[in-house]
Amino acid sequence: MPCLGRDGASTPQLTMTAVAEPPVPPVRFPLAEGVGIFIGIVAWDVLTLGEFDLLKASLIGASSALAWYGVRTFRRRASRIGTSRPTPGPTDRPDREP
Numbered sequence: 001m002p003c004l005g006r007d008g009a010s011t012p013q014l015t016m017t018a019v020a021e022p023p024v025p026p027v028r029f030p031l032a033e034g035v036g037i038f039i040g041i042v043a044w045d046v047l048t049l050g051e052f053d054l055l056k057a058s059l060i061g062a063s064s065a066l067a068w069y070g071v072r073t074f075r076r077r078a079s080r081i082g083t084s085r086p087t088p089g090p091t092d093r094p095d096r097e098p
Contacts, residue, residue, distance in 0.1 A: 022081070027072045034065030 038061030045052040 024076070027069070027076050030065050030068045030072070033068055034061045037061040037064050 028051070038057050040054045041057035041060050045057070
């Protein structure tokens with residue numbers, strides 16, 4: 001149906017037919033997980049050896065936090081593309097009782 005402007009003339013009107021998706025929040029860096037792993041490594045070293053190596057614990061904590069950040073980012077991008085959810089096969093469906 002044509003839209004009438006102020007002067008009464010017919011002007012074309014653009015309409016959107018797509019449904020907007022809600023915005024996706026950004027992936028946050030897993031700082032708490034990295035600190036937790038660091039504390040765990042230090043505690044393990046103190047309990048087993050009686051001493052601790054801060055360089056080793058910090059390298060393990062930082063690398064594991066970076067790896068977890070990469071996994072989260074990959075999963076977020078894969079879910080946008082639609083490859084992270086496989087279609088259910090015949091064995092994935094629950095059994096129906098007669």
